[in-house]
Each structure stands twice: as structure tokens, then as C-alpha cells.
Amino acid sequence: AQKVTQAQTEISVVEKEDVTLDCVYETRDTTYYLFWYKQPPSGELVFLIRRNSFDEQNEISGRYSWNFQKSTSSFNFTITASQVVDSAVYFCALIRDSSYKLIFGSGTRLLVRP
Amino acid sequence: SAVISQKPSRDICQRGTSLTIQCQVDSQVTMMFWYRQQPGQSLTLIATANQGSEATYESGFVIDKFPISRPNLTFSTLTVSNMSPEDSSIYLCSVEYTGADTQYFGPGTRLTVL
Numbered sequence: 671a672q673k674v675t676q677a678q679t680e681i682s683v684v685e686k687e688d689v690t691l692d693c694v695y696e697t698r699d700t701t702y703y704l705f706w707y708k709q710p711p712s713g714e715l716v717f718l719i720r721r722n723s724f725d726e727q728n729e730i731s732g733r734y735s736w737n738f739q740k741s742t743s744s745f746n747f748t749i750t751a752s753q754v755v756d757s758a759v760y761f762c763a764l765i766r767d768s769s770y771k772l773i774f775g776s777g778t779r780l781l782v783r784p
Numbered sequence: 785s786a787v788i789s790q791k792p793s794r795d796i797c798q799r800g801t802s803l804t805i806q807c808q809v810d811s812q813v814t815m816m817f818w819y820r821q822q823p824g825q826s827l828t829l830i831a832t833a834n835q836g837s838e839a840t841y842e843s844g845f846v847i848d849k850f851p852i853s854r855p856n857l858t859f860s861t862l863t864v865s866n867m868s869p870e871d872s873s874i875y876l877c878s879v880e881y882t883g884a885d886t887q888y889f890g891p892g893t894r895l896t897v898l
Contacts, residue, residue, distance in 0.1 A: 703885055713874055715827070715889035722885075761826065770815055770880065771842070772887060774826040 672697045674764050676775035683752055684783050691747040691778045693762030701767035704738065704745045709777070710758040721745065752782045786811055786879055788890035796896045797867055804863045805893045807877035812857035815880040817887065822873045833860040867897045
């Protein structure tokens with residue numbers, strides 16, 4: 671069975687603080703993909719990143735960075751110098767190589783206060 | 785990524801009625817999907833919309849309740865039939881291009897059933 675756990679229900683930070691969103695996944699597959707999506711208050715789901723199971727290299731995109739560790743089945747997301755516009759619900763998701771079904775975590779609501 | 789539109793963006797409906805949601809993509813895509821997001825919850829896949837044939841439904845979702853059409857490679861509809869307040873959710877379509885291994889989401893339709 672596959673499962674994605676986002677233990678942090680809600681995080682509140684002050685602008686310019688760094689914040690890390692945790693994601694732990696479970697799968698028996700050797701080939702799979704991991705994703706992060708952002709859902710601002712308007713409701714649309716915005717794709718942020720995709721990682722395949724064979725690529726453990728960390729990635730940085732501007733203020734965003736991702737840490738993928740297969741040894742701990744984690745795919746954590748860090749926002750550096752957070753901004754008010756980062757306030758949203760962030761979802762981590764998993765998909766098997768042979769499937770189209772995204773398995774979402776429960777989401778982490780991030781509130782960045784000015 | 786694709787430009788995906790959904791109509792309506794939101795609606796308030798009466799119990800027992802039906803609502804058809806449209807999803808339009810600006811270019812041909814291989815796969816189209818429909819997800820439901822109940823209030824404060826994560827996303828759950830309803831079905832895969834297959835072009836020219838019946839949709840493939842996930843466990844817990846049936847065609848009589850959620851009929852889906854996909855007449856071509858850029859358009860799909862989801863109907864929520866005989867609605868009850870429990871159907872109040874955000875309904876999102878997503879698309880995937882051949883080889884992309886990533887689903888991109890539409891802006892969602894926010895449905896409230898009274």
C-alpha cells in the first residue's frame with residue numbers, strides 16, 4: 671500500500687523566517703515519483719516539483735529547496751526567507767511508475783505573517 | 785505546461801439537482817482526470833476520463849453518481865448527479881501529456897449544495 675504523511679497540519683511563521691515542510695512516504699515500489707503542489711486560497715493547485723525515485727539529488731529553485739532521502743523515505747520542502755505570498759496549503763504526493771493515481775498527503779497549511 | 789480552464793468556477797445548487805462541470809485544455813493531452821477535495825481535506829481521484837470510451841472509476845465512485853464524458857483530446861465533463869450537501873467540495877480536473885509524468889491541475893470548481 672502507498673501512503674503519504676504530512677504530520678504538520680498548520681505552521682505559522684513571521685515573514686523572512688525559514689520554514690521546512692515535512693513529507694514522509696510509504697511504498698513498496700522501486701520506481702515512483704514524488705511531487706509538491708501549492709494550493710493558495712484561490713483554490714487552484716500549482717505544481718512545484720517532481721522527483722523520481724532514482725534521483726536523490728537535492729534541488730534548489732530560488733527560495734525553494736527540496737531534500738529527498740530514500741533512507742528515511744522523506745521528501746522535505748524548505749522555503750527560505752518566507753514571504754506573505756507563500757501562505758497556502760502545500761501538498762506532497764506520490765505516484766507509482768505504472769499508475770496515474772496521485773496519492774496525496776493531508777496537506778500543511780502555511781501562514782506567513784507580516 | 786497547459787492552460788486549463790474549468791466552468792463554472794463556483795456554484796450553489798439545491799439538493800437533488802445535477803451540475804455539469806467542464807474542463808478545457810488549450811492543447812491535446814493524453815490523460816485527463818477528475819479529483820474531489822472535500823472541505824479541509826486532501827484530494828481524492830474520482831476517475832480517469834478516457835477519450836472515446838467509458839471513464840475508469842476509483843473505488844467508492846460510480847458512474848451513476850459521477851458520469852464523465854471525454855469527446856476529444858482537449859475537453860471533458862464531470863456531472864455530479866442527484867446532489868446532497870455531502871457533495872459540497874472543490875472538483876478539479878488534471879491533465880498529463882505523453883511522457884510528462886506530471887499532472888497539471890485546473891483552477892477548480894467550488895460547489896456548495898444546500
